[in-house]
Amino acid sequence: MKSTVFWGAxxxxxxxxxxxxxxxxxxxxxxALYLILQGTLxxxxxxxxxxFTGYVNFGSAGFFALGAYTTVALNKAxxxxxxxLILVAGVVGxxxxxxxxxxxxxxxxxxxxxxxxxMSIVIETLVVNWSYVGGAKGSYMLTxxxxxWFDSYIQMLFVVMLLLTLAAxxxxxxxxxxxxxxxxxxxxxxxxxxxxxxxxxxRLKLVSTSVMGAMMGVAGAPFPYFVTFVDPLSAFNLFIAxxxxxxPMIGGTAHWIGPVIGALLLGTTQEIVxxxxxxxxxxxxxxxMLVAFITLxxxxxxxxxRKLRRGRPK
Amino acid sequence: MKFRILLAAVLxxxxxxxxxxxxxxxxxxxxxxxGGLAAGGKGALxxxxxxxxxxxxxxxxxxxxxxxVYYDDATQGANVPGIYAxxxxxxxxxxxxxxxxxxxxxxxxxxxxxxxxxxPALFGLAANEEFKYDRYFQIMPAGPDPKLDWSRGFFDxxxxxxxxPKAIAIVSADDEFALNAAAGARANAKxxxxxxxxxxxxxxxxxxxxxxxxAIQATNPEIIYVxxxxxxxxxxxxxxxEIGLKAKLFGGGMVxxxxxxxxxxxxxxxxxxxNYDFWVPEPTLTxxxxxxxxxKYRVAAVGKGVDPYGHYLPPFAYAYLQVLGQSVxxxxxxxxxxxxxxxxxxxxxxxxxxxxxxxxxxxxxTRTLQVQFRDVQKDNLEQFSGPGxxxxxxxKEWKSGNLVYPYKQ
Numbered sequence: 214m215k216s217t218v219f220w221g222a223x224x225x226x227x228x229x230x231x232x233x234x235x236x237x238x239x240x241x242x243x244x245a246l247y248l249i250l251q252g253t254l255x256x257x258x259x260x261x262x263x264x265f266t267g268y269v270n271f272g273s274a275g276f277f278a279l280g281a282y283t284t285v286a287l288n289k290a291x292x293x294x295x296x297x298l299i300l301v302a303g304v305v306g307x308x309x310x311x312x313x314x315x316x317x318x319x320x321x322x323x324x325x326x327x328x329x330x331x332m333s334i335v336i337e338t339l340v341v342n343w344s345y346v347g348g349a350k351g352s353y354m355l356t357x358x359x360x361x362w363f364d365s366y367i368q369m370l371f372v373v374m375l376l377l378t379l380a381a382x383x384x385x386x387x388x389x390x391x392x393x394x395x396x397x398x399x400x401x402x403x404x405x406x407x408x409x410x411x412x413x414x415x416r417l418k419l420v421s422t423s424v425m426g427a428m429m430g431v432a433g434a435p436f437p438y439f440v441t442f443v444d445p446l447s448a449f450n451l452f453i454a455x456x457x458x459x460x461p462m463i464g465g466t467a468h469w470i471g472p473v474i475g476a477l478l479l480g481t482t483q484e485i486v487x488x489x490x491x492x493x494x495x496x497x498x499x500x501x502m503l504v505a506f507i508t509l510x511x512x513x514x515x516x517x518x519r520k521l522r523r524g525r526p527k
Numbered sequence: 528m529k530f531r532i533l534l535a536a537v538l539x540x541x542x543x544x545x546x547x548x549x550x551x552x553x554x555x556x557x558x559x560x561x562g563g564l565a566a567g568g569k570g571a572l573x574x575x576x577x578x579x580x581x582x583x584x585x586x587x588x589x590x591x592x593x594x595x596v597y598y599d600d601a602t603q604g605a606n607v608p609g610i611y612a613x614x615x616x617x618x619x620x621x622x623x624x625x626x627x628x629x630x631x632x633x634x635x636x637x638x639x640x641x642x643x644x645x646x647p648a649l650f651g652l653a654a655n656e657e658f659k660y661d662r663y664f665q666i667m668p669a670g671p672d673p674k675l676d677w678s679r680g681f682f683d684x685x686x687x688x689x690x691x692p693k694a695i696a697i698v699s700a701d702d703e704f705a706l707n708a709a710a711g712a713r714a715n716a717k718x719x720x721x722x723x724x725x726x727x728x729x730x731x732x733x734x735x736x737x738x739x740x741x742a743i744q745a746t747n748p749e750i751i752y753v754x755x756x757x758x759x760x761x762x763x764x765x766x767x768x769e770i771g772l773k774a775k776l777f778g779g780g781m782v783x784x785x786x787x788x789x790x791x792x793x794x795x796x797x798x799x800x801x802n803y804d805f806w807v808p809e810p811t812l813t814x815x816x817x818x819x820x821x822x823k824y825r826v827a828a829v830g831k832g833v834d835p836y837g838h839y840l841p842p843f844a845y846a847y848l849q850v851l852g853q854s855v856x857x858x859x860x861x862x863x864x865x866x867x868x869x870x871x872x873x874x875x876x877x878x879x880x881x882x883x884x885x886x887x888x889x890x891x892x893t894r895t896l897q898v899q900f901r902d903v904q905k906d907n908l909e910q911f912s913g914p915g916x917x918x919x920x921x922x923k924e925w926k927s928g929n930l931v932y933p934y935k936q
Contacts, residue, residue, distance in 0.1 A: 239616040240638065244609035341701055341730075349701040349728075351630065353657040356637045365641065367608070440604050442633035444703055447604045488613050492601035493561030 219386065223379045230375040234368045243371040247439060249480035250374040251432055255453065256460035256472035257381045258428030263458070264466030265394060266421040267401030269326040272313075273457035275333030276306050276426050278340065278448035280433025285346045285354065285443055295373065299434040306430020307423040309336075314422035318415060321404070337449045351444025354437040370435055381428050382473060388424070389469040397421055429457075452496065456480075459499045463506045465513025474514050551594035552587070552861070554579075554848070555620030557610040557635070559627050562602025566786075568627045570824075570833040571649060571844035572597070577823050578848040588855045596620050600631055607634035615642060621861050624847060627840070629654045629703060636660065645854075645866045647847040648888075650840065652677075652707055655888050662867040663888035666847035668805055670893025671885040674711035678752065680897040680921035681779045681801065682715045685750050688932055692749035692775055696725035698739060698763075699780075700755035705731075708754035708780040716752075724748050731759060736766035749775045757783025761793065768796045768936060775933035778802040784900075785839040790916075791908045797900035799934050804896045806842050806879055807917040809927040817878040820845055836912055846877035897921040899930060 234243075255273060262268050280302035287293050287301055317328045341349045360369040388394045396417045399407035408414050437443045456479070464475025479502065483495040510517040556575075559568030575595060582593050596618050600606045607626065614620045615638065623639065625632040625648035632651040636658050639646045648654060648665040653673045655663045670676030685692050695716050699709035706728070716723055724746040729739055740763065743751060751774045753763055760781035767777065778801040783789045785804050790797065806812055824837045834841075851866075853875050858865040875882040885891035898917040903910065910916055918928030 239612075241609065241612035241616045244612045248605070248609065348706070349731075350703045350706045353633065355657060366637070367612070436605075439608065440634045441608075441637050442604060442630060444604075444630060446630070450603065450605070452603070484609070487606060487609070488598055491561060491599040492603065492606050493599060495601075 219383075223383060227375060227379055230372060234363055234372060238364060240365060240367050243365075243367045245484040247367065247371050247374050249477065249484060250371070250378045251436070252456050252460060252480040252483075253473055253476035254374070254378045254381050254432040255429060255457040256464070256476040257378070257385045257469075258425050258432065259457040260461040260466055260469075260472040261385060261388060261428065262421045262425040264461050264471065265388060265397040265401065266418060268321075268418070268421070269323075269458070270329045270425065271326045271454060271458070272329035272331075272333035273429055274449045274451065274454040275329075275336045276309065276429030277433035277436070277453050277457075278333075278445070279306050279309055279336060279426075280430035281436040281443055281448045282340055282346050282433075283430065284434045284437045285352050288354065288437070289345070289352075295435065295438065299373070299377070299431055302430040302434035303427040304430075306433075307427035309430075310423040310426020311419055313426065314419040318418060333449065333454070337445055340448075341445050347444065349445060351442055351447075352437075354441050354443065356438060356441060366438070370439055373435055377431055381431075382469065384424065384428075385472075386469040393417065393420065455496075455499055459503045461513070463502055463513055465515030465517075467512065468515045471513050471515040478514070549587075549591045551592045552589070552622065552855070553594050553596050553618065553620040554622045554624060554851070555596045555611075555614030555618060556624045557600040557607050557614075557626040557631065558597050559602040559631060560599040562600075564602045564628050564631070566833060567650075567840050568602070569831060570828065570837050570841050571627050573824060573827045573831065573833065574820070574837070574841035574844035575848055577820065577827060578845050578852070582852055588852055589859065589861075593852075600626055602628075602631065604630050604634045607631055608638060611635045611638050615644075622851060622855075624851065625649050625651065627844075636663075643863060645851070645863050645870060647851050647870075649844055649847055652704055659887070661871070661888075662863065664847075664850065664870050664884050665889050666843045666850065666879075666882070668879070668882075668890045668894035670895060671887060671889050671891060672893075673889055674707050675714055676711075676893035677708050677803065677895055678712040678715050678779055679893065680895060681712075681752065681776070681803070682719055684801065684897055684921055684930055685776050686719055688775070688930075693722055694724045694746070694748045695721045695750040695752060696743045696746055696748035696774075697723060697752045697754075698725065698743060699728050699753070700731045700733075700759045701728045702731045702756060704782065705754040705756065705759075705780070709752070712752045712754065712779065721750070729759070731756065733759065734762065736762040737770060739763070740766040740770050740772055744770065744772055751777045752779035753777075754780035755782065757786065757789060760784055761789060764793055764796050764800065771936065776801055777934045786834050787836045787838075787908060787911050788834065790903070790911050791906070793903075794905040794907075795903050796936070797903050798936070799899060799901070799931050801897055801899045801920065801930070801934075804839070804898045804917060805894070806838055807896065807898055807914075807919060808838065808912065809914050809917070809919050809925075811919055811925045811927045812880070814878055814880045815876065817842060820878045835908070842879050846875075846879045846882065849877040850875045850882060894922065894925070896925060899928070901928070901931070 283302040283305045284298045320328050356366045360366045363369040396412045399412045460475035460479050461472035465471030486494050579593050579595050598610045627649050629651045632648050632654045640660050645662045650667045697712050699705040725743050760783040781802050784802045824841050854866045854869045858869050883891045897920045919925050920930050
C-alpha cells in the first residue's frame with residue numbers, strides 16, 4: 214500500500230470516527246467499538262513481538278494491567294489528565310518491556326512464552342499486595358464530569374482509543390516495512406543466521422519488546438475509566454491475553470494488516486455474540502476460530518488471500 | 528349475584544387480555560450466567576422469572592405485562608457497561624436492575640447515574656460508597672454500614688459470654704469481599720478492645736489450609752473470624768476438623784456455608800460453627816410469601832445446576848423486583864424521580880420481610896443474621912430444607928435458639 218493511500222485512509226477513518234460522535238448518540242455502539250478497538254490495539258502490539266520477531270508472548274494481560282494500574286496509581290496520587298496518564302502508561306509498559314527483553318534474552322520458543330506468562334503472574338502478585346491501588350479489593354475510578362465537546366465520556370473514550378489504535382497501526386506498518394522490520398524478520402526466520410549476518414539481534418529484540426510493552430500499556434491506560442472499577446481479576450483477565458494472540462493468528466502475523474483484520478473480525482463477532490447468544494460463547498468462538506485457522510490457514514487471512522492471488526490464473 | 532360474578536369474571540379476563548396486548552414494561556439487567564458467579568446468577572434469574580410470571584398472572588404492572596431483558600455478563604466487569612448501554616439505547620428498557628455482586632454492579636453505575644435511573648442492586652457490598660448515588664437501592668440486608676454490620680452480630684454474641692473472650696484471630700482470603708469483611712471485623716475487634724493475635728490473608732487459590740489453621744491454633748485465639756469465598760470456606764472447615772482446631776467461637780464471614788451442596792458436603796463438620804446468613808428456614812423468619820416462592824423455586828431449579836433450596840440469594844432476587852414493582856404501582860408510572868422518592872421513604876413488604884432503605888441505599892437497619900449449625904447429620908441434603916439445622920442467634924428479634932458455647936467439633 215502506498216504511503217499516501219495509507220495515511221489518507223488513517224485520516225479518513227479518524228475523521229469518520231469523529232463524525233460518528235456527532236451523528237450517533239446511542240452509547241451502546243461506542244461501548245462495543247471501544248472494546249473492538251482495544252482488542253485491535255492489543256493485537257497490533259502483540260504482533261510486533263509475536264509476528265514480526267517470532268517471540269510468542271503469553272503475558273499480554275500483564276502489560277495491559279500495567280497500563281490500567283498506572284492510571285489508577287497516578288490518578289490517585291497526582292490527578293493527572295487522561296492524555297498524560299496514557300503517555301506515562303506507555304513509558305511504564307515500554308520500560309517493563311525492555312526489562313523483559315533483558316531478562317529473557319537467552320530464552321527462545323516455548324521457554325520465552327512461559328517466562329512472559331510468569332512475568333504477568335509476578336506483576337499480578339505485586340498488584341494484589343499493593344493496597345494503594347486497591348490490592349485484591351480493587352479500586353474505583355469515577356468518570357470525570359468533563360468530556361471536551363463530546364456528548365458523553367464514552368464518546369470521548371472511543372475517539373481516544375481510535376486515535377491510539379490508528380497510531381499503533383501506523384507504527385506497526387513503519388516497523389514492518391523498515392530496515393528494522395527486516396531485521397526482526399531475520400530474527401524470526403533464524404536468529405543465529407541473523408546474528409552471523411550482522412543483524413544486532415539483542416538491540417532489535419529490545420526495541421521489539423519495548424514497543425510491544427508500550428503499546429499494551431497504552432491500551433490498558435483508559436480501561437479504568439471504561440469500567441470504573443478495576444480489580445486484578447478484570448485487569449489481568451486471561452481473555453485479554455487469549456484475544457491478543459488469537460486475533461493476529463486469525464488475521465495473519467507476517468503482515469501489519471493481519472492483526473487488524475483478525476481483531477476487527479473476531480472483535481465484531483464477539484460483540485455481536487455477547488448480546489445475541491452469550492458472553493461465554495466468545496471463548497468458544499475464539500477457540501474454534503483459532504483451531505480452524507491454524508489447521509486450514511496457518512498464515513491467517515492475509516496468507517490465505519496471498520495464496521489465492523498466487524493461484525489465480527493470469 | 529350470579530350476573531355480577533360473571534361480569535366480574537369477564538371484566539377480569541378482559542383486563543388480562545388488554546394487559547397481554549399492551550406494550551410490555553421491560554426490565555433490563557446483566558446477570559452472571561457463566562463464569563465465577565454463575566451458580567448464584569442462574570439461581571437469581573430463576574427467582575426473577577418467577578416474579579415476572581407472578582406479576583403477569585396478576586395482570587402485570589400498570590395493566591401492562593412485564594418482560595425481562597437480560598444478557599450474560601460472564602462474571603466480567605468489562606462486559607457490563609456495554610450491556611447496560613445496549614439495554615437502554617437499543618432495547619429501550621423501561622427499568623433496570625443490577626446484576627449479581629459488587630464487581631458487576633459498579634461498572635454499570637456511570638451510565639445509570641448519567642441517565643438518572645433508579646437502580647435496585649443485588650448483593651453489592653458497599654458498592655455505592657464512592658458514588659453516593661441517591662437512586663441506588665441495595666437488597667442485601669447488610670445494613671447502613673455494611674463493612675461493620677457484617678460482623679457486628681458475631682462480636683455481640685462473643686462479648687455476651689461470661690467470661691468475655693480476649694484474644695481473636697482474623698483470617699481472610701485476598702479478595703474484594705473477604706478483605707472488606709475482615710476490615711469490618713478488625714474495626715469491631717479494636718472497638719471492643721479485643722487482642723488481635725493473628726491477622727493474615729491467604730491467596731484465594733489456596734488448596735492446602737493446614738498450615739493456615741495450624742498457624743492460627745499456635746496463637747491460641749478464643750475467637751476465630753474467617754472471611755472467604757466457597758472453595759476457601761470448605762478447605763478451612765475441613766482443615767479445622769482434621770487438625771482439631773480449638774476455639775470458643777469459630778466462623779463469621781464464610782461464603783458458601785449457606786449453599787445446600789456445600790452443607791451436604793461438609794455435613795457434621797459444620798456443627799456449632801457460627802456464620803453469617805440472610806435467610807434460613809427458621810420459624811422466626813417465615814415472612815408472607817417466602818414459602819410459596821421457595822416451593823416454586825424448587826420446582827424450577829430442578830436440573831438447572833443451581834442450589835436446590837435457594838435460601839441464600841433467590842429470595843432477595845425476587846424481593847428487589849418486588850420493591851421495584853411495588854414502587855411502580857404506588858407511583859402509578861415509570862418516572863424515575865418519583866420511583867426513587869418513593870423507594871427512599873416507603874417500607875416494602877417482600878418475601879424477605881419488611882424492607883426499608885437508608886440514605887446510602889442500604890437497608891436502614893442491618894439484618895445480617897448469625898446462625899449456628901446444629902445436629903447436622905452425614906449425607907443428608909433434605910435436612911437443610913427445614914428448620915433446626917441453622918439456628919438464628921442474632922439479631923434478637925429473629926432469634927430462634929441459644930448459642931452453644933464454647934465451640935466444639
